[in-house]
Amino acid sequence: MxxxxxxxxxYCAGVEHAILMAINIKLKNPNRHVVILGMLVHNHDTLKMLKKEGVDVIYEKGKTYLELIDKVKDDDIVILTAHGHALEVETILKDRHIEYVDTTCPFVKKNHERILKALNEGHEVIYIGKENHPEAIAALSLNKDKVHLLDINKNNKLHLKDESPFVVNQTTLSELEISQIVENLYEIYPKAIITDTVCYxxxxxxxxxxxxxxxxxxxxxxxxxxxxxxxxxxxxxxxxxxxxxxxxxxxxxxxxxxxxxxxxxxxxxxxxxxxxxxxxxxxxxxxxx
Ligand code: SF4
Incomplete structure (x- = not known):
């Protein structure tokens, strides 16, 4: 055969960086409880390996990071995952004076920068992604009124005031998944500014x-x-x-x-x-x- x-x-560079970061933090802080808020990576074997290294995970299927944050103890060191997180998560951690490390992947961060730039320029933003995925939740948290989710599974209708909205997508989608959606968007918003943001x-x-x-x-x-x-x-x-x-x-x-x-x-x-x-x-x- x-x-x-x-x-x-x-592992891609983003995942590798996040894993090494979590292990290093535990090595440097052997007596502290190091927890990952949510799935650092969506892979059970990798998570088992992290557990062996002494890194715990706070995760419940269907629950957002915000819904899980109460499970974090004040003296924990929290690892925020590679997908990014809602802005409120950092606000809560800061308010509670909890030490945390952000492992958001640079590709995801770049997407946030693009969204913030478009918002500053007065555009509304269409985010093509999957509802409840941490990456989508993080992007939508940048501006709840002006960043709109276009769910690839639901193809929901959007009601925008902006005739030239800025369009980005979740980094892990495929051209195949987004091409038809983008075509439909051009019909509704011919002046839409569309950027392909599938990561490398x-x-x-x-x-x-x-x-x-x-x-x-x-x-x-x-x-x-x-x-x-x-x-x-x-x-x-x-x-x-x-x-x-x-x-x-x-x-x-x-x-x-x-x-x-x-x-x-x-x-x-x-x-x-x-x-x-x-x-x-x-x-x-x-x-x-
Ligand atoms: S955005 Fe791409 S490179 Fe970054 S963690 Fe996700 S899959 Fe990896």
Missing amino acids: EVKVIKPFG SSSERQKAILSIDKDIDIIYVLGSTISNNTLTLKKLAEESHPNSKVIMIENASFINKEDLKGVKKVAITSGASTSKETVLEVKEFLENI
Whole structure:
């Protein structure tokens, strides 16, 4: 069986930076309780590794960081995640004099800068993203009246006063997901100022999927079902390779050997919060079958 690992793989720069930051803070403060508010990365294996290093996670599915912040104790050191956070989160932490470290990814920060610049110039902002995703919550918190969410799953109608709104998108979406939405927006707002803000790491992985051979029998998508960039890769693989079986797994233990009967060619793609080690373990596991 031929096993091809699609590059790039391993943590993206934003995730790697956030993980190293969390581990370093715990190393420097062995007697303090270090907690991540929300999912630092949407990957269970990575979170288990962090736990081993002594870094705890405060997370409940469906709850925002603001809804979880009461669980933080006054003497904790709080790590704010790579996706960004609502402005109010920092205000509360400051008011309570809690030490915190912001690991927001530079690509997400750049998006915030673009939004703030457009707001300063008097524009309303359309944010294409997913409702309740931390990155979308962070962007909307910049101005609750003038930053409007266009949810890619609901395609909700917007009522704007600005004829030339500024349009940005969540960094982990794909061109495929946003192109139709952008086309529709141009029809309603022909003067809209549209900026593609898919991050470098997401777009490299997406392009790589589109370019792999069409005769692959199985495409394994490595990552967690709660990771948006991994779900996007899965969707792209299904749409671009209709004859391949696309299977999402978190690690080698999720592989069902029955799926591999008669299979000649396998490809492995992975989300930005899946480690290199996990990808290589899956490759080795498949090669040994
Ligand atoms: S996926 Fe992109 S935006 Fe998200 S942490 Fe990685 S580099 Fe940053």
